[in-house]
Amino acid sequence: MDHYRKQIMLTHLDKKLPMFVEAFGWNVGESEFDRPDGYHCYHWLHTTAGSGEFRFSGKKITLSVNEGILLKPNVPHFYTPLTDPWSTWYITFGGAQIGAILDALDLAESTVISWEPSSPIASMHKKASKIAGAPYGFAGLDSSVTLYRFLTDIKKFGRADNMRSLSHYHERLLPLMRYLEEVYHDPAVGLEDMARYAGLSPQHLNHLFRTATGMSPYQFLIHLRIQKAKEELVGPGDRTIKAIAAQVGFLDASHFVSTFRRLEQKTPEQFRRLHR
Known part of the structure; x- marks a missing residue:
């Protein structure tokens, strides 16, 4: 046609x-x-x-x-x-x-x-x-x-206005996002590690992440850890909240619970009961 x-x-x-x-x-x-x-x-x-x-x-x-x-x-x-x-x-x-x-x-x-x-x-x-x-x-x-x-x-x-497209920023960050999928469980990973892996200054990396996702690199990592925790909570078995917290990169179970509640408006146990 x-x-x-x-x-x-x-x-x-x-x-x-x-x-x-x-x-x-x-x-x-x-x-x-x-x-x-x-x-x-x-x-x-x-x-x-x-x-x-x-x-x-x-x-x-x-x-x-x-x-x-x-x-x-x-x-x-x-x-x-x-x-x-x-x-x-x-x-x-x-x-x-x-x-x-x-x-x-x-x-x-x-x-x-x-x-x-x-x-x-x-x-x-x-x-x-x-x-x-x-x-x-x-x-x-x-x-x-x-x-x-x-x-x-x-x-x-x-x-x-001749600005770069959103897809450009995502493509630029994709290798780092894949890297975080591999190391999210390590509580020592921070902004400096992410910037070093991406070959960028922390300031530039922060700009790229906020442009592409509306959040900072560290906020992205926290959201990734919570997503992985949700997958564990609805999976088979009855692993403790403390064990899941440690597996996804939180040093302290209480910090994990408070972060989970803030992002999901429910505790990890409430989330587990809702989806199982």
């Missing part, structure tokens, strides 16, 4: 979803478009070939290949081709919880977002063609799932 435009028939149940797709399409020859009153839904547009000029809120930007923009509802905008052809892919969407979901994903709005040609975003216009050509069934539900995956791909692979 070289091009398509799909309007989703939304049922009453679809409109109750946290998010829903109104329409999406691939225009291989985009034309000039003026919306002085904006659009009533969230509107994403990105370039698949050529380039175009996009104007909004007194700004003028160029959208080249693998660049897109997300606009809130009712933002006046205008766009026009700079090349012939200018090919674009768009999706419009809404939902009772869409604002909260976008806030949670912390997606940049009214800003050019770019991505690598190898990212899933670059081939979205081809993948979505299968949905566009499908017969009606659970179109509202299926497109809602596709929308959520697309938004999370923007979060993972998109670069706003």
